[in-house]
Amino acid sequence: MSPSDETCDLFIIGGGINGCGIARDAAGRGLNVRLAEMSDLASATSSASTKLFHGGLRYLEYFEVRLVREALIERETLLRAMPHISWPMRFVLPYHKDMRFEGSTPASKILNTVMPWMRGRRPAWLIRFGLFLYDNLGGRKILPPTSTVDLRNSPEGAPLNDKFTKAYEYSDCWVEDSRLVALNARDAALRGAQIMIRTKVTNAERVGDIWEITTEDYAGATKTHRARMLINAAGPWVGDVIHNKIGVDSTEDVRLVRGSHIVTPKLYDHDKCYFFQGTDGRIIFSIPYENDFTLIGTTDADHSDPDQRPTCTEAERDYLINFANGYFKTPISADDVVWSYSGVRPLYDDGATSATAATRDYTLKVDADGAPILNIFGGKITTYRRLAESALEKVQTYFPETGSKWTAGVPLPGGDFEVADFDKKVSDLATTYPFLTPAHARRLVRAYGTDAVKMIGDATSLDDLGPHFGADLYAKEISWLITHEFARTAEDIVWRRSKLGLRLSPDEIAALDAWMQTLLRAQTNDDTAN
Numbered sequence: 001m002s003p004s005d006e007t008c009d010l011f012i013i014g015g016g017i018n019g020c021g022i023a024r025d026a027a028g029r030g031l032n033v034r035l036a037e038m039s040d041l042a043s044a045t046s047s048a049s050t051k052l053f054h055g056g057l058r059y060l061e062y063f064e065v066r067l068v069r070e071a072l073i074e075r076e077t078l079l080r081a082m083p084h085i086s087w088p089m090r091f092v093l094p095y096h097k098d099m100r101f102e103g104s105t106p107a108s109k110i111l112n113t114v115m116p117w118m119r120g121r122r123p124a125w126l127i128r129f130g131l132f133l134y135d136n137l138g139g140r141k142i143l144p145p146t147s148t149v150d151l152r153n154s155p156e157g158a159p160l161n162d163k164f165t166k167a168y169e170y171s172d173c174w175v176e177d178s179r180l181v182a183l184n185a186r187d188a189a190l191r192g193a194q195i196m197i198r199t200k201v202t203n204a205e206r207v208g209d210i211w212e213i214t215t216e217d218y219a220g221a222t223k224t225h226r227a228r229m230l231i232n233a234a235g236p237w238v239g240d241v242i243h244n245k246i247g248v249d250s251t252e253d254v255r256l257v258r259g260s261h262i263v264t265p266k267l268y269d270h271d272k273c274y275f276f277q278g279t280d281g282r283i284i285f286s287i288p289y290e291n292d293f294t295l296i297g298t299t300d301a302d303h304s305d306p307d308q309r310p311t312c313t314e315a316e317r318d319y320l321i322n323f324a325n326g327y328f329k330t331p332i333s334a335d336d337v338v339w340s341y342s343g344v345r346p347l348y349d350d351g352a353t354s355a356t357a358a359t360r361d362y363t364l365k366v367d368a369d370g371a372p373i374l375n376i377f378g379g380k381i382t383t384y385r386r387l388a389e390s391a392l393e394k395v396q397t398y399f400p401e402t403g404s405k406w407t408a409g410v411p412l413p414g415g416d417f418e419v420a421d422f423d424k425k426v427s428d429l430a431t432t433y434p435f436l437t438p439a440h441a442r443r444l445v446r447a448y449g450t451d452a453v454k455m456i457g458d459a460t461s462l463d464d465l466g467p468h469f470g471a472d473l474y475a476k477e478i479s480w481l482i483t484h485e486f487a488r489t490a491e492d493i494v495w496r497r498s499k500l501g502l503r504l505s506p507d508e509i510a511a512l513d514a515w516m517q518t519l520l521r522a523q524t525n526d527d528t529a530n
């Protein structure tokens, strides 16, 4: 019997951050884990986020203190475990007296009752209080605290309209969301999990106390797997899996809320983000992105069908442009938008009236009417590791021998160095491989951390990295991504394992894809011959 014919302990549906985070945690506890992802890892929501490890300052207005506290504590745990793909960022929050609350938040309702003359405006003292909580709720050790900025004579004020004279500055962290997923999957596989990409779960049935799961791969080949427990981490498709693939009786449902981002050429010269508050009570971020760009988002719009691929509509694009133009001195227009992306938040349907107000907290529901299934609703990139721990607590009921928590403090592949040593790692890499430009060395350490050395190996010149595909992408890196990070197409590489798609032309991407398909076919033929 091959390993994939054995009855496994956990079968996970979905290779987003939640599925891959659970796979890693469970494999590390000694469980026999199999994961099926119907497309590429992180091909859905987990590559379309704002990419922040954050507590979520705005959720304080919804009194989501548990969520904010857990996420704030988690920020630094995650930063330490992945100082390559995550880093601290400062957020500048310009203050103006006309800034308003979203009307329906619990905080705005209280303020409207006790201070009706504010007419929905956010007073400065309340923002300062929120930031005080944000600084102190979550055991901050690495990240610097809130400070005040005089925008009249600072680089942070230079790109903004003159009416903004004062700002608060606070800390959160950036994370490369889709690389986070790939590295969790890689680590899960290193710990024994079987990761099946481009493999869709089409049906699952309880047969006694075992699940029989049918999958279909890209070539249309079907296969039956047996598992003791099923984990439904299908993100936007969590309801589709419950209702259409498994047919269990559940009243729980998911609320799909689309969020879009636009990318423009770099709009300002410093490395801080802006937290802009709108007159509609919403907020958006403006974030330095991929060295030469600025990322602006996000929107909140209900989305009805997970199979309808989310895209940034013209209305969403214009909303973000107008929002940002309320702040920037030099207005931007649709012509400045070089790229956009959109994702669907799979939120737990808590009956909230507006998409903005729907809870970002996660909910785990077990159905144990026969072999158990755990359905996962909601969550954030920031809380994925904690969500995995909570999921494993539920799993432990059925596998009492399972090991205990272990992921806090254990680095992801390539992340075994101190947060403060990042620049040193870049200069060490550039010294070991003097043929790399400083920008190339920096990108490789950001992507692979200490694994960059394993990837480049004994190369002594750029020629040793193999064919060149544009930007600073060489065959050696592509082979690494195929072998260690489950990449199969050019899109997997240029939009998820990296963002080199911003720098490569369509022809270069097509040439890369052709080269990859030839390589993969040759590998398949070799496997068949052996």
Ligand SMILES: Cc1cc2nc3c(=O)[nH]c(=O)nc-3n(C[C@H](O)[C@H](O)[C@H](O)COP(=O)(O)OP(=O)(O)OC[C@H]3O[C@@H](n4cnc5c(N)ncnc54)[C@H](O)[C@@H]3O)c2cc1C
Pocket (backbone or CB within 6 Å): 013, 014, 015, 016, 017, 018, 019, 036, 037, 038, 039, 040, 041, 042, 043, 044, 045, 046, 047, 048, 049, 050, 051, 052, 053, 054, 199, 200, 201, 202, 233, 234, 235, 236, 237, 241, 245, 257, 258, 259, 260, 298, 342, 343, 344, 345, 346, 378, 379, 380, 381, 382, 383
């Ligand atoms: C616009 C936006 C901004 C956000 N910003 C942030 C942020 O800054 N910080 C933060 O912490 N969080 C943020 N989030 C939230 C975060 O991105 C999500 O909570 C998280 O990515 C959800 O991960 P997931 O694994 O549940 O879902 P997904 O990433 O969608 O993964 C589910 C996977 O299941 C697969 N699948 C579905 N059905 C099947 C099937 N039948 N067989 C096999 N595979 C299947 C899908 O292909 C998909 O890859 C944001 C979300 C959005 C939309």
